[in-house]
Structure formats: C-alpha cells, structure tokens
Amino acid sequence: MAAYSVDLSTGNNYFDLNDILASQEKIPCIFNIAVEGLGYLDQSTPDPDIGVGTKLELPLWLAKYLHRDARGIVSVETPKTYREGYRQILAADPSVVDLHRLGPHFYLGGGKLALFNLPDIQDVLKTLLQTFQGRFRRIMDGSQNALHTDLTNQINMLDESERRLFAAGQRGLLEFQSWESRESEKLSTSSVVLNQRKRKWVGACRDSGD
Amino acid sequence: MLAEKALDLVRELQRSLDGTLPPYNEDKIRQVLEEMQTLFDQNKDKAHFAAEGQTHLLSAIQLRHAAIRRNKRCLLAYLYNRLEQIKKMRWEFSSVLPSDVKYNLCEQEVQWFNQYNRLLANYMRSLGENGGLDLTQDMKPPKALYVLVRCLVDHGEFETQDGTTILLKKNSQHYLMRAECEHLIRQGILEHIVQ
Amino acid sequence: MDPSEVEFLAEKEHVKIVPNFTQDTIYLISGDIGPFVAGLPVCVPLWLAVNLKQRQKCRVVPPDWMTLEVLQEKKQAEMDSRFFTEMPSPFYIEITQLLLQCATDDIPRADEIRTLIKDIWDLRIAKLRSSVDVFIKSEESHAKLNFLTLMEINTVREFLTKGLDHMHQLKSNLNGGGMASNSQFL
Numbered sequence: 001m002a003a004y005s006v007d008l009s010t011g012n013n014y015f016d017l018n019d020i021l022a023s024q025e026k027i028p029c030i031f032n033i034a035v036e037g038l039g040y041l042d043q044s045t046p047d048p049d050i051g052v053g054t055k056l057e058l059p060l061w062l063a064k065y066l067h068r069d070a071r072g073i074v075s076v077e078t079p080k081t082y083r084e085g086y087r088q089i090l091a092a093d094p095s096v097v098d099l100h101r102l103g104p105h106f107y108l109g110g111g112k113l114a115l116f117n118l119p120d121i122q123d124v125l126k127t128l129l130q131t132f133q134g135r136f137r138r139i140m141d142g143s144q145n146a147l148h149t150d151l152t153n154q155i156n157m158l159d160e161s162e163r164r165l166f167a168a169g170q171r172g173l174l175e176f177q178s179w180e181s182r183e184s185e186k187l188s189t190s191s192v193v194l195n196q197r198k199r200k201w202v203g204a205c206r207d208s209g210d
Numbered sequence: 211m212l213a214e215k216a217l218d219l220v221r222e223l224q225r226s227l228d229g230t231l232p233p234y235n236e237d238k239i240r241q242v243l244e245e246m247q248t249l250f251d252q253n254k255d256k257a258h259f260a261a262e263g264q265t266h267l268l269s270a271i272q273l274r275h276a277a278i279r280r281n282k283r284c285l286l287a288y289l290y291n292r293l294e295q296i297k298k299m300r301w302e303f304s305s306v307l308p309s310d311v312k313y314n315l316c317e318q319e320v321q322w323f324n325q326y327n328r329l330l331a332n333y334m335r336s337l338g339e340n341g342g343l344d345l346t347q348d349m350k351p352p353k354a355l356y357v358l359v360r361c362l363v364d365h366g367e368f369e370t371q372d373g374t375t376i377l378l379k380k381n382s383q384h385y386l387m388r389a390e391c392e393h394l395i396r397q398g399i400l401e402h403i404v405q
Numbered sequence: 406m407d408p409s410e411v412e413f414l415a416e417k418e419h420v421k422i423v424p425n426f427t428q429d430t431i432y433l434i435s436g437d438i439g440p441f442v443a444g445l446p447v448c449v450p451l452w453l454a455v456n457l458k459q460r461q462k463c464r465v466v467p468p469d470w471m472t473l474e475v476l477q478e479k480k481q482a483e484m485d486s487r488f489f490t491e492m493p494s495p496f497y498i499e500i501t502q503l504l505l506q507c508a509t510d511d512i513p514r515a516d517e518i519r520t521l522i523k524d525i526w527d528l529r530i531a532k533l534r535s536s537v538d539v540f541i542k543s544e545e546s547h548a549k550l551n552f553l554t555l556m557e558i559n560t561v562r563e564f565l566t567k568g569l570d571h572m573h574q575l576k577s578n579l580n581g582g583g584m585a586s587n588s589q590f591l
Contacts, residue, residue, distance in 0.1 A: 179408030
C-alpha cells in the first residue's frame with residue numbers, strides 16, 4: 001500500500017469515511033466476457049453466471065477492479081448524472097441545481113471517474129470545478145448571513161462536501177457571535193456530553209414508545 | 211451485494227461523528243469477518259484450479275479479492291475513526307470517561323484509552339519543573355482565578371485544593387477555583403454562571 | 406483559533422488610564438507597568454485596564470480614534486475604497502468590545518461608537534466575502550490582502566481553507582494529479 005497522509009480533511013485518505021462512501025457510487029458496466037459464479041451480482045436473474053453483454057451498475061471500487069484488468073472484464077460508461085445533458089444544466093446555472101439529488105458525493109465520486117478511460121472525462125472534471133466555483137458564493141453567503149432564517153432548503157440541495165463547507169462557515173459565524181455577546185467567556189458543557197445525553201434521551205423515548 | 215455489511219458500519223459511524231460514539235457493533239464486525247473468511251476460502255479452492263490452467267476462473271478470484279480488500283478498508287476505517295473520537299474524549303472529559311460513554315466501547319478500546327491516558331499523563335507530568343503542567347486545563351484563555359458555579363446534579367462531596375470539603379448538591383451555588391472545577395463543568399455536572 | 410484567543414492577544418495592546426491610587430512600578434515578564442500616581446495618566450495593557458476598571462481603581466482614557474469624528478471618517482473611507490483601508494488599531498473590534506463593556510461611563514457617546522464600529526466591521530466583512538469569491542472564481546493560487554485584522558481573518562479561516570482544499574482537489578483531478586492519489590484507495 002502506498003503511503004498515506006494522516007490528514008483526514010482533504011477527503012483523499014485510506015481511512016476517510018466520506019471517501020469510502022463516495023467510492024460506493026454506481027457506474028454503468030457492460031461485461032465483455034462471461035464470468036463464472038458471479039451471477040449473484042445481477043439480482044434480476046437467477047443465473048449463477050454472468051453472460052457476455054450483461055449490463056450492471058456496479059460500485060466504483062468494484063468496477064475499477066474489473067476494468068483495470070488487462071483483459072477488460074467490463075467496459076464502463078459515464079454515469080448519467082455526469083453526462084452531457086446534466087453538464088449543460090450545470091453550466092447554465094449551477095447554483096440552483098439540487099446537487100444532493102444528483103449524487104450525495106457528487107464531487108468526490110465524480111473525481112473518481114478519472115480512474116476510468118472515459119472519452120468525455122475532461123469535460124466531466126471541468127464541470128465539477130466550474131460547478132463548485134459557480135455555487136461557492138451562495139454557500140458562503142448562506143452560511144454567513146442568515147442564521148435566523150430557514151436554511152434547510154438550501155442545505156438540502158448541497159452535496160456532502162458542500163455541506164461540510166457550509167457547516168464550517170456557520171461555525172465561524174457562531175463563534176464570532178458568541179464572542180460578541182460575551183457568551184464565549186462562559187465555560188460550557190462539552191458538546192460530546194450534550195450529544196451523548198440527547199442520544200440517550202431519544203433512545204429512552206423510543207424504548208418506552210414501543 | 212459484496213461488502214455491503216462493512217459499508218453499513220461506515221455509514222453508521224459517519225452519521226454519528228458529531229461528537230458521540232455509537233456502541234461498538236461487535237455483531238456486524240463478526241459478520242464482515244465471516245464474509246471475508248468465506249471469500250478467502252472460495253478463492254483458496256479456486257486458485258488451485260486456476261493454477262492448473264483453468265484461467266477462466268481468474269476473474270472471479272480477482273473480484274473476490276477486491277471485495278476482501280474493500281471489507282478490510284471499511285473495518286480499519288471504522289476502528290480508526292473510533293479511536294480518533296476516543297482520543298478527543300480524553301481531552302473533553304479528562305481521565306475518567308462517563309459510564310454511558312464507556313459502555314459503548316469494546317474492551318480493547320477501553321484498554322487503548324487507558325494507555326493513551328497514561329502516556330498523556332506521563333508527558334504532562336514531565337513538563338515544567340513543579341510537578342508538570344495540565345495541558346487540558348484552560349483550553350480558552352481564563353479571565354479570572356475563581357468562578358461562580360451552580361450544581362446541575364447531586365454529585366456528592368468534593369475536596370478542594372486547600373483541603374476543605376464541600377457538598378455538591380443539586381442547585382447549590384459555589385465559588386470555586388476555575389482550575390479545580392473546569393472538568394466538572396465540561397462534564398455537565400456544574401454550570402458556570404457569568405455575572 | 407477561537408475568538409477568545411484572538412481577544413487574549415488583543416489584551417496585550419496598551420491603553421491609557423488615570424488611576425485613583427499610587428503604587429510603584431510592577432515588573433512583569435511582558436514588561437514593566439507603572440509607576441501609578443493617583444490622577445496621572447499612565448499606559449497599561451488592556452487586560453490590566455479592564456481589571457482595574459472593574460474594581461473601580463481607575464478611569465479609562467479612550468484611544469484617540471474612539472471618537473465619532475474619526476470613526477465616521479473611517480467608515481466613509483472604507484465605503485469609498487475598493488480595497489481594505491488601514492484600521493486605527495489592528496485590534497479595533499476587540500478593544501471597542503472590551504472597553505465598551507466595562508468602561509461605558511468613560512467613553513462619550515458609547516452607543517453611537519458601538520454602532521459605527523459594527524458598521525465598519527460589516528462593510529469589511531462584506532468586502533472580504535466578495536474578495537474570497539473573486540479569488541475562487543479566478544483560479545489563482547495566491548492573493549494578497551492588506552490591512553485585514555486577525556479577528557476578520559479568523560471568522561472566515563476554516564471556511565476559506567476548506568473551500569480552497571476542495572478547489573485544489575477538483576483542480577488536481579483535472580491535471581491528472583488526482584489520478585495517482587485516487588487510485589490507491591477504492
């Protein structure tokens with residue numbers, strides 16, 4: 001295994017949970033050769049083997065393994081949400097698109113497509129970058145401005161990495177505001193304790209509800 | 211689907227990384243290990259035939275191998291991220307974990323916590339000249355030596371540094387040295403009152 | 406950094422007070438303070454000024470810039486300029502905050518001053534956000550901003566570094582850099 005950095009914040013790390021979830025995103029695969037004993041991957045047929053030409057959506061980590069092989073067990077296609085049609089929508093006005101619906105790990109998963117020899121990969125990667133640039137301002141303003149208005153709608157439309165960014169912006173604002181109101185002088189109960197209690201409380205309610 | 215259970219573990223942990231630690235999911239971990247064992251055994255059988263020239267078996271072998279590695283990554287990430295969280299808790303709670311947190315750790319994690327605890331304590335004792343320096347204190351710049359606190363729960367007796375014993379009874383108020391009661395505030399036993 | 410840590414740094418700034426007691430010089434690692442003579446102005450660190458004021462041992466002399474005239478001018482200059490203008494103190498917001506909290510009676514028209522400082526702060530933060538957005542869109546790898554204060558930088562620090570990390574990752578995907586690092590883990 002190659003050396004890895006221990007910094008988990010960049011999302012490119014062996015132990016990074018988000019990276020693991022992103023590599024679970026699906027990519028359309030076509031089997032070039034028949035494979036014995038793998039029929040269970042295709043739940044639509046009881047056949048124990050996979051025949052030539054079978055089309056399956058496989059997680060990126062699995063597809064990469066089958067695609068990397070010199071004999072090319074599968075060929076891959078660009079996932080629908082990264083194809084020309086969606087790229088045009090994103091180019092028109094990236095800030096209004098519900099990115100979370102296109103893929104909860106839109107950027108991280110999209111970046112992993114670079115591992116496959118897709119003909120339009122350069123366009124996909126360019127779209128990722130331009131989409132983020134186009135949406136950045138709204139994420140920043142949303143996270144910094146309207147602390148008291150309802151942000152649920154906006155947050156729902158962000159992909160997971162954008163949500164982490166949004167949360168970071170809010171943390172900065174909240175910390176400043178609690179300093180401004182002298183709230184930060186007060187020693188407070190650790191958030192770990194509070195969350196643990198909340199969890200326990202919710203658990204207790206659920207138990208008694210049954 | 212292959213490696214699905216291992217992914218459940220990752221999802222479960224990722225959902226709760228807001229500062230809490232879910233119970234160590236021993237059951238699921240065992241299931242993942244069983245899946246890995248099964249995949250490994252299948253590969254061992256088939257590898258024998260593949261070596262004898264039945265190369266059409268190779269694809270399936272490789273795929274199972276990929277699934278084993280995927281499972282391994284998920285398991286390690288699960289354990290590693292839990293350790294990171296436990297390490298953070300040492301700084302939040304000081305050396306004693308609340309019982310409901312401790313309840314969610316597996317035995318090895320408790321051991322690891324104790325060892326980390328000892329390392330940190332040794333290091334802090336070695337700092338400076340007069341019996342060390344508690345790095346977990348005054349995480350924010352302190353404003354005053356003494357603080358006014360109110361008890362949120364019945365905690366029992368508490369001996370202060372000057373030797374007097376006070377009773378920390380629910381709703382009672384005390385004027386204590388900040389250094390002495392900071393941990394109790396973080397643990398939610400006392401509430402800091404700012405005038 | 407937590408804002409309270411930024412405030413801690415600001416508390417090393419000196420302000421002028423008029424003590425109502427007399428005492429010899431105090432020798433501290435960070436420098437000598439005093440001597441104090443009742444009725445004579447003396448410069449002390451902000452933390453000490455706040456402490457003395459809270460115990461009613463002194464009167465605070467507001468900094469030169471803490472007047473309506475100066476701050477109105479500053480505000481106008483900040484509005485007129487495309488860039489950040491230089492603040493009268495790198496810790497203007499912290500000093501205002503602390504002095505207005507404990508020494509309102511020593512500062513003429515304290516409420517209006519509070520509002521003006523807040524206006525200037527808002528103007529500058531809005532400017533900061535626009536600059537950050539331009540920076541992200543321009544795909545430059547570095548930028549130089551003069552006269553930003555620590556507290557201002559601090560409010561966007563985590564957001565900005567996370568945002569830039571994200572940009573960097575998307576860019577290195579494009580340059581093929583992402584390929585090598587991505588391929589290790591799937």
